[in-house]
Amino acid sequence: MAHAALSLTQPLLELRAIEVAGRQQPRLKALDLTVKPGERIALLGPSGAGKSTLIAVANGLLEPDRGAVFWCGEARARSTRGRRRQQQRIGTLWQDLRLIEELTVQQNLNCGRLAQWSWPKALLNLLLPLESEACAAVLEQMDLSASLLNQPIGALSGGQRQRVAIARLLRQNPRLWLADEPLASLDPRLAEELLELLLRETEAPRALLLSLHRPDRIQGFSRVIGLRDGQLQFDCAPQDLTAGTVEALYAGTAQP
Amino acid sequence: MKPAAPLLVLLPALVLLPVLLLAPGQVHGGGWELIGTFLEAALQPSLDPLVLRSLLQGLGITAGMALLGWACSVVIGVSLGIASSRLVWRSLSGSELPADLLRRLLAIPRSIHELIWGLLLLQLVGLQPAVAVLAIAIPYGALVARVVSDLLDALPDQNLKALLLSGTAAPAALLTALGPPLLPGLISYGGYRLECALRSATLLGVFGLGGLGNELLLTLQSLEFRELWSGLWLLLAVMLALEAVIRRLRQRWGMPSRFGLGEGASGQRGRELLLALLALLPVLLLVAQALQVNPMALLDWQPLPPMDTQHWQAALALPWLPLVLNTLLLTLVAAALAVGGAPLLLLCVAPWPWGRQALKLLWALGRLWPPPLTALLLLFVFKPGVLTAAMALGFHNLGILGRLLLEGAEVSGEAIEQALLCGGCGARIALLYGRYSALARSYIAYGAYRTDVILRETVVVGLVAGTGLGSQLTESLSSFAFDQLLLLLGAYAVLTLLGEDLSDRARHRLLQQ
Numbered sequence: 001m002a003h004a005a006l007s008l009t010q011p012l013l014e015l016r017a018i019e020v021a022g023r024q025q026p027r028l029k030a031l032d033l034t035v036k037p038g039e040r041i042a043l044l045g046p047s048g049a050g051k052s053t054l055i056a057v058a059n060g061l062l063e064p065d066r067g068a069v070f071w072c073g074e075a076r077a078r079s080t081r082g083r084r085r086q087q088q089r090i091g092t093l094w095q096d097l098r099l100i101e102e103l104t105v106q107q108n109l110n111c112g113r114l115a116q117w118s119w120p121k122a123l124l125n126l127l128l129p130l131e132s133e134a135c136a137a138v139l140e141q142m143d144l145s146a147s148l149l150n151q152p153i154g155a156l157s158g159g160q161r162q163r164v165a166i167a168r169l170l171r172q173n174p175r176l177w178l179a180d181e182p183l184a185s186l187d188p189r190l191a192e193e194l195l196e197l198l199l200r201e202t203e204a205p206r207a208l209l210l211s212l213h214r215p216d217r218i219q220g221f222s223r224v225i226g227l228r229d230g231q232l233q234f235d236c237a238p239q240d241l242t243a244g245t246v247e248a249l250y251a252g253t254a255q256p
Numbered sequence: 257m258k259p260a261a262p263l264l265v266l267l268p269a270l271v272l273l274p275v276l277l278l279a280p281g282q283v284h285g286g287g288w289e290l291i292g293t294f295l296e297a298a299l300q301p302s303l304d305p306l307v308l309r310s311l312l313q314g315l316g317i318t319a320g321m322a323l324l325g326w327a328c329s330v331v332i333g334v335s336l337g338i339a340s341s342r343l344v345w346r347s348l349s350g351s352e353l354p355a356d357l358l359r360r361l362l363a364i365p366r367s368i369h370e371l372i373w374g375l376l377l378l379q380l381v382g383l384q385p386a387v388a389v390l391a392i393a394i395p396y397g398a399l400v401a402r403v404v405s406d407l408l409d410a411l412p413d414q415n416l417k418a419l420l421l422s423g424t425a426a427p428a429a430l431l432t433a434l435g436p437p438l439l440p441g442l443i444s445y446g447g448y449r450l451e452c453a454l455r456s457a458t459l460l461g462v463f464g465l466g467g468l469g470n471e472l473l474l475t476l477q478s479l480e481f482r483e484l485w486s487g488l489w490l491l492l493a494v495m496l497a498l499e500a501v502i503r504r505l506r507q508r509w510g511m512p513s514r515f516g517l518g519e520g521a522s523g524q525r526g527r528e529l530l531l532a533l534l535a536l537l538p539v540l541l542l543v544a545q546a547l548q549v550n551p552m553a554l555l556d557w558q559p560l561p562p563m564d565t566q567h568w569q570a571a572l573a574l575p576w577l578p579l580v581l582n583t584l585l586l587t588l589v590a591a592a593l594a595v596g597g598a599p600l601l602l603l604c605v606a607p608w609p610w611g612r613q614a615l616k617l618l619w620a621l622g623r624l625w626p627p628p629l630t631a632l633l634l635l636f637v638f639k640p641g642v643l644t645a646a647m648a649l650g651f652h653n654l655g656i657l658g659r660l661l662l663e664g665a666e667v668s669g670e671a672i673e674q675a676l677l678c679g680g681c682g683a684r685i686a687l688l689y690g691r692y693s694a695l696a697r698s699y700i701a702y703g704a705y706r707t708d709v710i711l712r713e714t715v716v717v718g719l720v721a722g723t724g725l726g727s728q729l730t731e732s733l734s735s736f737a738f739d740q741l742l743l744l745l746g747a748y749a750v751l752t753l754l755g756e757d758l759s760d761r762a763r764h765r766l767l768q769q
Contacts, residue, residue: 059678060678061674061677061678080607083680084680084681084682085680086680087677087678087679087680088679088680090678090679091679092675092678092679094671094675096671098671098672098674098675100672100689100690100693101693101694102260102261102262102693102694102696102697103260103261103689103693104260107260111676111679111689112679114676114679114681114685114689115679115680115681115682119682119684119685122685122688122689123263123688126259126260126262126263127259127260127263172679174679
């Protein structure tokens with residue numbers, strides 16, 4: 001495992017022939033995707049293309065009806081314990097951030113470590129400020145003041161919340177970072193900032209798979225993937241992406 | 257060091273430490289085989305047609321008493337609720353004083369448990385079916401009245417003012433402006449009271465007022481556990497069916513769930529609702545006839561024996577301080593066991609899908625199982641005392657709080673729980689951080705309200721507790737010492753009102769933060 005964790009060539013995520021059934025048509029069809037360390041992938045597609053489903057399969061929220069998922073070279077574990085260990089290496093930035101409003105910033109940051117902690121320590125986190133230095137360090141990495149540690153989440157601004165959510169991912173320290181439309185409903189300045197932060201923090205040996213609604217923010221990514229009707233339409237470097245390909249991806253839909 | 261929200265939910269469970277430490281000292285040695293036989297019998301209830309017929313008959317009487325008592329309480333409650341609403345008096349006469357006075361007065365019937373009403377009425381008018389109905393109707397009516405007047409007073413009054421200014425007659429204006437917005441909350445609460453009425457009617461039966469409760473007590477006392485379980489399973493089926501129907505209707509009519517009585521919900525399908533109410537009338541009449549309830553017979557009551565002044569001194573000489581302290585101790589231990597026990601158990605079984613189902617069954621049994629019967633069962637193994645009584649009372653309320661906790665857990669914090677699971681957290685931690693964070697405040701607030709219900713309920717396990725007001729009360733009642741009884745009732749009323757005030761304050765603080 002230690003070897004796998006350090007490897008820079010071992011793919012972090014492999015999806016093989018993934019199928020996810022939907023009500024009328026499949027949500028994902030015969031989908032293959034490999035994510036290697038250091039890759040920053042933008043996932044494009046109109047709404048309903050299957051972007052969220054793909055992210056959900058990648059982070060283990062959804063079990064595909066067919067096909068195989070490999071995390072860091074290991075097949076998706078059958079045992080709960082095994083799967084929990086695998087899922088610790090995958091971190092998700094949720095669109096609604098999923099911070100716990102009732103807890104302080106520090107307690108929320110420590111949520112990134114809960115999977116590794118024993119339950120007495122998890123209980124203690126609700127009573128005392130634990131691992132303050134590590135929490136302060138990730139806040140500073142996000143250009144936030146350590147004085148926020150004791151603030152309740154409710155006291156933060158929108159931009160601060162985004163950063164705390166990323167800081168929580170830094171606490172978790174996953175290899176693969178997933179983000180499901182994190183830029184939606186953000187004003188342009190905040191969106192730009194957030195994207196910069198995400199790209200900065202996901203250099204090798206980490207990797208980033210981020211779904212985007214619109215095709216105008218793909219600078220800085222190393223790969224662009226187009227998804228439509230649950231199928232891959234293209235997979236190339238951003239500089240190779242032509243206006244025609246993008247148009248074809250969104251043809252007949254209201255976007256971009 | 258301030259415990260965070262999810263931890264608050266678990267804090268009351270700390271009472272388990274002293275309880276578990278002290279419980280072994282309360283074991284009297286024998287009786288374990290009896291408990292074993294009792295548990296075994298759960299899987300092989302008696303199917304003897306004779307037994308079943310008698311149990312079904314008892315169940316019918318209990319259900320009938322519950323339904324009638326509930327219906328009366330709703331009628332009483334709505335009328336008195338309107339009569340004690342500040343808003344109504346302000347718009348009709350300009351003064352809120354009558355409303356306040358009536359509210360104070362209503363606190364007295366409310367603070368006395370239906371069991372005491374039942375036993376009192378039994379002394380006054382003798383054993384007849386109407387006693388149980390009235391015993392339920394009086395305190396429930398006062399409770400409904402309080403909820404109705406609170407709901408009314410919380411409504412915005414602009415519409416009402418506009419109607420009055422435009423010259424509409426006051427009663428018509430009240431009905432038009434306040435009726436529709438009042439209905440959803442009232443129906444939701446009324447449905448919940450019907451569930452409570454079924455439990456109360458069973459309890460009254462245990463104390464000899466007829467119906468299934470009586471049968472359950474007799475089978476327990478004669479150690480006929482298989483017959484006892486037949487009765488329990490029947491009662492469970494009826495109770496779960498009733499709860500399911502009420503839940504369905506609540507959803508169908510768009511009524512608020514109990515967990516968020518504060519949240520606004522709009523009623524739907526008014527016509528259907530009206531028809532349902534109309535259909536209820538003939539049912540009620542038929543039930544009353546079948547049970548041979550005769551309201552006229554209630555008028556034929558025996559006067560109380562005259563009170564001797566010398567007895568008053570004896571009554572005042574009762575050990576009041578220990579009585580009150582033991583009652584409070586019993587209340588707090590039982591409340592903590594129930595409030596803290598439910599989330600703790602739910603956490604324990606979180607990793608297993610069947611665990612939640614098993615808990616649901618356990619909680620349903622707790623709800624329907626009258627506390628004095630649990631207490632009798634515990635007496636097979638434990639000595640009588642505050643601890644034994646608290647366990648019995650705690651188990652009953654665990655069933656009520658547990659169900660509410662699950663209802664709350666199903667509607668809050670799902671996304672965060674999911675996020676934690678995706679990050680590799682265990683099921684328990686994800687439940688604790690995800691769902692308990694979101695529901696902590698409203699759950700604890702409900703726990704505070706439940707605590708003053710438990711204070712009233714201490715009377716039903718009084719005999720087992722061997723000490724405390726409830727125990728003294730049942731003793732005084734059976735020795736016809738009405739002077740003692742009056743003082744004890746007064747003490748109970750004062751305690752309950754103080755408790756109500758305290759828990760109201762706690763709730764407001766919790767919910768406003």
